[in-house]
Amino acid sequence: MLDRDLLRLIGRRIVGLIPVMFGIAIIVFLVFSFVPGDPITMLIGKQSDVSEEFIQQLRHKYGLDRPLYVRFFYFLRQLVHGDVGTSYQFNRPALEVVLERLPATVELALFALAVAIVIAIPAGIFAALKGGAVDRGIVGLSVVGFSMPNFWIAMLLILVFGTTLKVLPISGRLDVTLTVERVTGFYILDGILAGDWEVVRSALSHIILPALSLGIPAAALIVRLLRNNLISVLGAEFIRAARARGLRESVVIYKHALRNALIPTINIVALQLGFFLTGSFFVETVFAWPGMGRLAVDAIYARDYPVVIAAVMISALFFVLSNLLADILILVTDPRTRGVR
Amino acid sequence: MWIKFFQPNWSREHVYIVLFRQKVTTPWAKGGPMSETPRRNFLKVAGAAVVAAALGIIGYKVAKKPSPTPAPTTQPPSTTAAPTTAPPAKEKVLIFGLKEDIVTLDPAMHRKRVTESVIQQYAEPLFWRTNDMRVIPHLLESYEFVDDLTWRLKLRKGIKFHDGTELKAEDVKFTLERILDPNQNSPRASMIDEIDTITIIDDYTLEIKTKYPSGPLMVDLTYQEILPKHAVEAQGEDFFKNPFSTGPFKFVEWVPGERIVFEKNPDYWGGPAEVPPVGPPKVDKLIFKVIPDSATRMQALKAGEIHISYGFTADQAEEMAKDPNLVVEKVRAARSVFVFLNTHKAPFNDKRVRHALYMAVDVDAIIQNVLKGYGRRIACMSFPGVLGHDPNLEPFPYDPDRARQLLAEAGYPDGFDAVMMYDEEWRKDQAEAIAYYLGQVGVNVTIQLMDWGTIKNEYLLKAKGDMYFGSWGCGELELYGNVNSTFAREKDTYAFQYHNDEVTRLMKEALATLDPEQRAQKFMELERILQEDAPAIWLWEQFDPWVYRKEVTFTPRTDERYNLVDADISV
Secondary structure, X not given: OHHHHHHHHHHHHHHHHHHHHHHHHHHHHHHHHHOOOOHHHHHHOOOOOOOHHHHHHHHHHOOOOOOHHHHHHHHHHHHHOOOOOEOOOOXXXXXXXXXXXXXXXXXXHHHHHHHHHHHHHHHHHHHHHHOHHHHHXXXXXXXXXHHOOHHHHHHHHHHHHHHHOOOOOOOOOOOOOOOOOOOOOOHHHHHHHHOOXXXXXXXXXXXXXXXXXXXXXXHHHHHHHHHHHHHHHHOXXXXXXXXXXXOOHHHXXXXXXXXXXXXXXXHHHHHHHHHHHHOOHHHHHHOOOOOHHHHHHHHHHOOOHHHHHHHHHHHHHXXXXXXXXXXXXXXXXXXXXXXXX | OHHHHHOOOOOHHHHHHHHHHOOOOOOOOOOOOOXXXXXXXXXXXXXXXXXXXXXXXXXHHHHHOOOOOOOOOOOOOOOOOOOOOOOOOOOOEEEEEEOOOOOOOOOOOXXXXXXXXXXXXXXXXXXXXXXXXXXXXXXXXXXXXXXXXXXXXXXXXXXXXXXXXXXXXXXXXXXXXXXXXXXXOXXXXXXXXXXXXXXXXXXXXXXXXXXXXXXXXXXXXXXXXXXXXHXXXXXXXXXXXXXXXXXXXXXXXXXXXXXXXEEEOOOOOOOOOOOOOOOOOOOXXXXXXXXXXXXXXXXXXXXOOOOEEEOOOHHHHHHHHOOOOEEEEEEEEEEEEEEEEOOOOOOOOOHHHHHHHHHHOOHHHHHHHOXXXXXXXXXXXXXXXXXXXXXXXXXXXXXXXXXXXXXXXXXXXXXXXXXXXXXXXXXXXXXXXXXXXXXXXXXXXXXXXXXXXXXXXXXXXXXXXXXXXXXXXXXXXXXXXXXXXXXXXXXXXXXXXXXXXXXXXXXXXXXXXXXXXXXXXXXXHHHHHHHHXXXXXXXXXXXXXXXXXXXXXXXXXXXXXXXXXXXXXXX
C-alpha cells in the first residue's frame, strides 16, 4: 500500500518536473530579453579602445543581434538537447559553471539543516513540556532568532568568533594551503575519502559559522512550530486516553504526542532545506562561500543569462525535490495520508 | 496538477499564520490535571541530553584546538608569523585577498583587470611598466621603429617557458594573431587591431607592421601576455585548464569562486634590470583567495587569513589603520571621477550653465569629508603621471556666487531641476554630496542608480538625460585612455555624444604621433580646449586604500596590477 503510494507520488513529481524545468528556463530567458542592458556591454566594461562597432561585431558573433523569436527558437532547440548555452563571462558551458559550485551550496545546506534540527527539536520539546518561564524564554529567543536576518547573524558571528576570539575561520571552505582531490566536491566527504583528517578538520571548522548563520533563523521557526503542535497534541483526547491506559509518560510523549506533532514540522524542515539550497546568497557572500547563490547573483549583474537560467533551473529542481521529500516523509510518518492521494 | 507543483503544502505565509494566529492551549499549565512526576523525569532526561550535547560540541572544539595544524583557529594573535596558514616547513606562503574571482586563465578571452593581474603571475607581456609607471621592454631586449608603420622587436635570449622550451618569435606572433583571429572572438582584439602583419625575421626578431602610425601600441602591448605556441596548439582550449608560460610563478590550481594557487618558478629569468631586484620570487607559494564582501575581507585581513588586499571604502581604511598588525597605504587608482553634462539639451547646451555647475561644487570639501582624503582634485580628465597632463592647468575655483550669477545670466535665476544618473553603487554618498552643492545654487538634482549598460545604450549614446556621475580608469596613463572614447572620437562619444571638431582633430593627430613628447603637447592643447568647453564637471582623481599585514613586504602599484615577484613575508 505504502510502496504503491510512494512510487505513484515520485513518478508523478518526476514527470511533472519536465514542464516545470522548461517553463522556468523559458521564463528566465524571456525576462532577460526584456531587462535592459546586454551581456556584451557588461563583458567589455568601460574601455577606451572599444568602438561601438566592435561591440556590435561581438554581439553579432554571439547571435545577440538577431530578433527575439530567432534567438528564442535557437534557445529552445538547445534546451531540448539539455544545453542552456555558453556563459558569456566564463566562455564555458553555463551548466558546467553552475554544477561546479553546487557541492558547496549543498554541503552548507545540509549542515545548516543539521544545525536547525539539533537546536530546534530539543528546544521545542523542552518549551512545550516545561511551560512557564522556560517556555516564554525559548519562545522569546525564537522571536529574536527569527527576526535577525541571516547576514546580520553572520556578521555578528564573524566579529565574535573570527575577529575577537579568533577561534574559527571566517572565509572560504578550506584552509587555502590545504588541497584535497575533488571527488565529490563535498570537502568533508572528500577529506574522509582521502583519509586526510586535516582537510576534514579544516572543512568542518570553516562550515560552522555559515551553517549557524543559515540554521539559527530556521531553528527559531521550527522551535515555535514544534512547540505549538506539541502543546495542542498534548491536549488531545487520545493523549488523555493513552494516559488513562496507564502508559508511561515517556511512551505517551514520544510514541503518541511527538509523532503527531512532528508531522507538520517535518514538512517545514524539508521546505527549509529548499530555502537553504536556493536562498543562501547573503551567507555565501559574507563568508566568501563559493556556492551557487553568489554565482547566480553575480551572473545577473553581468547579464550572463545562460548561467542564471542554469542556476534557476537547479534551484527549481531542488524546490520540487524538497517538496517531494516532505511529502514522502509525511506519507511515511502519517498513516492517515496513505491511500488518499 | 500544475498548481500543486508550484505550491508547497505549507507556504511560508501559512507558517506565519500558524505561528502568530493560533491560540495555544496549555492543558497542563499550573495546577493542571496531569501528574507532575513523569514529566519532571522526562525533563531531567531531556535537559541532561541537551547539556551533554552542548558539552560534546564544546568538547569537540576544545579537543581539536591544540592540534598542531596551521588553521587560523590555532594561532595565538600575538605571533607575527603568518598567523593563519603558516605551513609546518618554513615555506613562505603569501595569500592575496581578491574582491572577485577571475573569469578565465586565457589571456585573450576577458576584459577584467583582476583576471589580467592574476594571469600576469604566470605569463608576461612584451612591454611592462616599472613601479613608477615608465614603459620598458620586458620580454624584449630592444625595439626600434624602422619607419612610422614598422616596429622591429628583439626578444631576450634564453627565456624559458615552465616546460623548459625557449621563448621564440613564433610564440609572440602566435599569441598576437590568436587575439586578432576573428574566429577567436577575443574581446581584446580591438586593443591591438592597428596591427596589420607580423613577420618573423629570425628566432628572436620580429617585425610588426601597423595599418597607421600608432603611438598607443606600446602601452597596449603591456596587456598582452605571451603564450607557448606549441602547447596551446597541441592542447587547444584544454591548455587553459593547466596553463604555463614564462612568468615568475607556476600555475597550480584554480578552484572557481575560491582560490587560485601558484608556486614559485625557481628558474624565473628575473625580469628586466630596470626593475630591481632581479631574480625569482621571494615567496614559495602565492595564493589568491576570493572574498567578494569587503567587510569580510577586512575581517580576514585582521584575523590574518589573508595578507594583502584592496578594494575597501575610506571608512574601512580608517578602521584598519587603527589595527597595529596592518599597514594601510593610500595609492592612486589611475581613475578620474566626473559628471558628464548633456550638451545637446537645454539648459546644459549653454556654456554659462556648464561653467556655473563646475564652479558650484566644492570638490575639496567632498574629498576631505566624504572621501576622507582618498582623492585629489583634477582640472580636467587627466591627473599627474598621465602623458599629456598639464600641471599648469588650474581647476575652476569653487565660487557659488559666481555660479548663481552665471545661471541668472543664462536665464535661470531660480535654477532648474535635473536628474543625475550613476552606476557605481558605492558612490552614493558622493553623488549626494554633489547634488547638495548643486542644490545650493538652485539646481535641484535627483540622483538615480542604474546599470552601466542602460546608461550607456539608452542615455549617453542617444544623447538623452541630463547628467551622468561616474568614473573612467586611465590605466594606459596617456590622455587618450580616458578622453578618446568619452569626448574625442569621431562618433559615439560616451559624454552624451559630445562633439568638438578641435578636440577630435587633436586626438587624431596625437594618436598618430609616435614621439611621446610631441604627443604630450597635442594632448595638453586638447585638454585646455576641453576644460574651457566644460562638457563635464571634473571632480577628483581617485585614491584607493591598499592594506597589508605588518609581516609582509609589498609595494602597491598605481595601475591595479600586482607586483608580487618582489613581495615577501617573514615566517
